[in-house]
Amino acid sequence: MLTRRIAVTAAIVVATAFAAPVSSSAEDDPKGGGGIECGLYNCQVEVEVPGQAGGQEGGSGGSPGGGAGGSYENPDGTLDKVCTYTLADPQPPADSLDREGHRPGDGAVYEKSCSVAPDGEEDLWVAEMVWLAEPPGQEAVAxxxxxxxxxxxxxxxxxxxxxxxxxxxxxxxxxxxxxxxxxxxxxxxxxxxxxxxxxxxxxxxxxxxxxxxxxxxxxxxxxxxxxxxxxxxxxxxxxxxxxxxxxxxxxxxxxxxxxxxxxxxxxxxxxxxxxxxxxxxxxxxxxxxxxxxxxxxxx
CATH class of the missing domain: 2.60.40.10 (Immunoglobulins)
Structure with a gap:
C-alpha cells in the first residue's frame, strides 16, 4: 500500500484555526483506511492507495524532508518525484503540531511541495508543512x-x-x-x-x-x-x-x-x-x- 498525504479544503483549515488541534490516525479507524492530522497551519489526510506498493516519500531514504530532491518509485521501478522546500514565514507558533513537538529555535518548519506523475497520470500530491532539523539541500541544476x-x-x-x-x-x-x-x-x-x-x-x-x-x-x-x-x-x-x-x-x-x-x-x-x-x-x-x-x- 502507498500512503499519500493530501491537503484538505480551506474550510477544514480555517476550522482548525478556531479549534483545539486534533489528531487521528489509521489506528483510530476500524477500517484502517488512513486518517487525518491537523496542525494550526495545515491539515493532512493519509490515504492508502491499493495496488501501489514500494512507493516511498523522499526516495530510497524514505524520510520526508531529507533533502530538496525526492523521488517516487513507480510500479515499473522508475523514479519521477521532485520536491522543493520553502521556509515558512512566519514560523508556526510554539504549540503548532507542524513543529512535531520541537521548540522554536530547534530546526524550522518548511512548506514541502512535491510533483509526481506515477503511471503517466497527474498526481494528487500537494504541499504540506514539515519540520526539518537542518535546512534542506538545494537540488542540483545542470x-x-x-x-x-x-x-x-x-x-x-x-x-x-x-x-x-x-x-x-x-x-x-x-x-x-x-x-x-x-x-x-x-x-x-x-x-x-x-x-x-x-x-x-x-x-x-x-x-x-x-x-x-x-x-x-x-x-x-x-x-x-x-x-x-x-x-x-x-x-x-x-x-x-x-x-x-x-x-x-x-x-x-x-x-x-x-x-x-x-x-x-x-x-x-x-x-x-x-x-x-x-x-x-x-x-x-x-x-x-x-x-x-x-x-x-x-x-
Missing part, C-alpha cells in the same frame, strides 16, 4: 541550464548599424557602400553574466562572431568584424572589410528604398560546475537606404 539562465539575463541587441550612405540620405549606383556596426557590450560584446543554483555557478561571455548583411537588392555580405566607419577623408574608396556596390537604383522597390538588414550571430562561451560549452543567439536590425542613378543627382 550547468547547461544555468548557462542559458545567464544568457537570458543578458541584454543582447541587434547591430547598431552605421552605414554610408546614411539612412535618410542618398547613395549612387556603382559607388561604394560602407557597412559597419558601432561596438558596445549590448550590441557587440563582450557581455558577461553568471547564474547560480545548488552551490554551482556558471559564467557566460557573449561576443558577436559575424554580421550578415542582406542588402535589399537580393545580395548579401557576411562580415566577421564590425566593419569600418566611413569618413569623408576616405573619398571614393571601397570599404576595406565590409562593403557593397549597388548596380540598380532603389526607385523600383516598394517605398523607393532598399531595406538593409544586419543579422548578428552572438557566440556565448560558458563554464562552471565542472563543465563548459557554447551557445548562440541571433539578433537583427534594419535601416532603409535610397540609391539613385548618378545622372538623376546631376540633373
Amino acid at each position: 550547468p547547461a541550464v544555468l548557462a542559458q539562465r545567464a544568457v537570458d539575463s543578458m541584454t543582447l541587441l541587434g547591430p547598431d548599424i552605421n552605414i554610408n550612405p546614411r539612412p535618410g540620405g542618398t547613395g549612387l549606383v556603382g559607388m561604394p557602400v560602407w557597412m559597419a556596426v558601432d561596438k558596445a557590450p549590448t550590441t557587440w560584446g563582450p557581455n558577461t553574466a553568471s547564474a547560480s543554483a545548488g552551490g554551482v555557478t556558471v559564467t557566460a561571455t557573449a561576443k558577436v562572431a559575424k554580421v550578415m548583411w542582406a542588402m535589399g537588392d537580393g545580395s548579401s555580405v557576411t562580415c566577421t568584424g564590425p566593419g569600418t566607419v566611413y569618413r569623408k577623408s576616405y573619398g571614393l574608396k571601397a570599404s576595406p572589410d565590409c562593403g557593397h556596390v549597388y548596380t540598380r537604383p532603389s526607385a523600383d522597390t516598394s517605398g523607393g528604398t532598399y531595406t538593409v538588414t544586419a543579422t548578428s550571430t552572438w557566440v556565448i562561451n560558458w563554464q562552471g560546475g565542472g563543465a563548459s560549452g557554447q551557445l548562440t543567439e541571433i539578433r537583427t536590425s534594419s535601416v532603409a537606404v535610397a540609391i539613385v542613378e548618378s545622372q538623376a543627382v546631376n540633373s
Whole structure:
C-alpha cells in the first residue's frame, strides 16, 4: 500500500484555526483506511492507495524532508518525484503540531511541495508543512541550464548599424557602400553574466562572431568584424572589410528604398560546475537606404 498525504479544503483549515488541534490516525479507524492530522497551519489526510506498493516519500531514504530532491518509485521501478522546500514565514507558533513537538529555535518548519506523475497520470500530491532539523539541500541544476539562465539575463541587441550612405540620405549606383556596426557590450560584446543554483555557478561571455548583411537588392555580405566607419577623408574608396556596390537604383522597390538588414550571430562561451560549452543567439536590425542613378543627382 502507498500512503499519500493530501491537503484538505480551506474550510477544514480555517476550522482548525478556531479549534483545539486534533489528531487521528489509521489506528483510530476500524477500517484502517488512513486518517487525518491537523496542525494550526495545515491539515493532512493519509490515504492508502491499493495496488501501489514500494512507493516511498523522499526516495530510497524514505524520510520526508531529507533533502530538496525526492523521488517516487513507480510500479515499473522508475523514479519521477521532485520536491522543493520553502521556509515558512512566519514560523508556526510554539504549540503548532507542524513543529512535531520541537521548540522554536530547534530546526524550522518548511512548506514541502512535491510533483509526481506515477503511471503517466497527474498526481494528487500537494504541499504540506514539515519540520526539518537542518535546512534542506538545494537540488542540483545542470550547468547547461544555468548557462542559458545567464544568457537570458543578458541584454543582447541587434547591430547598431552605421552605414554610408546614411539612412535618410542618398547613395549612387556603382559607388561604394560602407557597412559597419558601432561596438558596445549590448550590441557587440563582450557581455558577461553568471547564474547560480545548488552551490554551482556558471559564467557566460557573449561576443558577436559575424554580421550578415542582406542588402535589399537580393545580395548579401557576411562580415566577421564590425566593419569600418566611413569618413569623408576616405573619398571614393571601397570599404576595406565590409562593403557593397549597388548596380540598380532603389526607385523600383516598394517605398523607393532598399531595406538593409544586419543579422548578428552572438557566440556565448560558458563554464562552471565542472563543465563548459557554447551557445548562440541571433539578433537583427534594419535601416532603409535610397540609391539613385548618378545622372538623376546631376540633373
